[in-house]
Amino acid sequence: MxxxxxxxxxxxxxxxxxxxxxxxxxxxxxxxxxxxxxxxxxxxxxxxxxxxxxxxxxxxxxxxxxxxxxxxxxxxxxxxxxxxxxxDMGYILNKKTDVWADNTRELYEEAVARQWSATRDIPWGDLQELDDDVEHAMCQLCTLLTEVEMIAADLPAKWMWRMNHDFIEAKMFLCTQIMDEARHAEVFRKRALSNGGGLLLSRSGPTSLLRTIIEAKTYTQATALMHLLGEGFVLDIFRMGELISPSDVEKRMFRMCMQDEARHVAYGTMHLRYAVENDPDVAEEIHEALDHGEMVLTEFGTAPDVSTALAVLLAGGVEHVEDKGFPLALEMTKKQFTSYLARCERAGVSRLERTQIPLDLLGIDIETIKRSAA
Amino acid sequence: MKIDDVAFFKLMQSEMNADPDRFRLLGDADTVFAIVMEDGRATFRVRIRFEELNCVEVGPGAPDTIVDFSLVGPLTAWQAMFDDVLANGRATGLQTINSLVLLGDEVRLTGDDPMGLDKFSRFNQTLQEYIDGAARAAVATT
Structure with a gap:
């Protein structure tokens, strides 16, 4: 009882x-x-x-x-x-602060109400023949996204059976996240295969990042790495999707995924905030995870295959990759890190004094972040 | 159509409420937000509320009115966005609300509550469909 x-x-x-x-x-x-x-x-x-x-x-x-x-x-x-x-079911996450977020029930209902179908709700029939370089770049990005999206399904699955069943709403929300990520893997795989291209290269960088996330020692560290850092970055790629989409098909795909991903980030941000507010000691644990995670993510984000594919898409082809693609990609990277640092502020784990991300080099204004999170 | 007018947003409200199937595909959306158009010293502010599949409130929003998020930009930027919607039947290129906010050159996403700010992304497609309703409203009123 x-x-x-x-x-x-x-x-x-x-x-x-x-x-x-x-x-x-x-x-x-x-x-x-x-x-x-x-x-x-x-x-x-x-x-x-x-x-x-x-x-x-x-x-x-x-x-x-x-x-x-x-x-x-x-x-x-x-x-x-x-x-x-x-x-005893062998639960190890037996404190509310281990898993809870105040928005859990709301997010669960929202997730159930806003499910969509990668088969039916993307206008696949409207895909257009693209220039070879643009199709390659989209396929490379979709290869990467197909690879990384399922970590956000595997990781909750790894921890859910360890969560005390009194936290049923949190487990239910994570079930919706798993379904969302399955759909994301599906939609990007479908896009890679549906327009005359295919799946392209998988390098070791993404796998190193995924391994860092899946091997996190605690669930809260895992959440910091996955929801706040990893999914936060992917959310910004989805938001960027409008700028890199060669047609309305991809725009729709990225926008639908963005809505899902934003729920996951919302849960993670509020879980970390709840955890830190109720157990301030956990903040250092989160910082340690992010110290390492930021390094791995930076390596991943600046990996030559990822940055070139994004730059080609932003430039609309290889012709303008240097004068348009790379400058825009740098601007987007700046926005990604700015968003991430602002989320950390909102989660109650300010990284502004601790991060090794080269804020000056990226031109990130700390005061803007502080203001946005105030 | 004059866009810095509550009546304009009420037309989009009518479009949304008249076409639940369009929004059912996207699912329920529950949020209240403000669109703020700055024109020199004058500021137009409209407060819009979505509940489930409907737009249940459109009205003038006082500066201190509580919303999940606000979209703030110069009237000229909003005019360009709605001109694009009216010309193409929906927002295209960099005139979608997500692109405008992402670029952040003119239209900014603001708010005090992190959960509220998240809702801009969580309900983005619904918001875009609401805005695109301006084109359908224009057709209906001509």
């Missing part, structure tokens, strides 16, 4: 169930405790909102209270009565 103060008294049965049989016709003992009165709340009638019955609507009374330190380690639903000898 979840420990909640002022919990109502056990429900008194309004019927007399004392005469029920104690054994089945086969002689097996019967249990009527669930009928005769459980300690959990009874008579809860959450009202559906206009869109239906949401997770926010049913977060009422004891059912809506997420304990800081759950008593049990079983998969019993939060709010029910739990037998004392319930098996």
């Amino acid at each position: 979840t420990v909640v103060e002022n919990r109502p008294e056990p429900r008194k049965a309004n019927k007399d169930y004392s005469g029920l049989p104690e054994a089945s016709p086969m002689g097996a003992p019967l249990d009527w405790a669930w009928l005769r009165g459980a300690k959990s709340e009874w008579g809860v009638r959450p009202k559906p909102s206009p869109r239906g019955l949401t997770m926010l609507d049913i977060a009422v009374g004891a059912y809506g209270e997420v304990p800081d330190h759950p008593q049990h380690r079983s998969m019993a639903p939060r709010g029910c009565d739990v037998e004392g000898d319930t098996p």
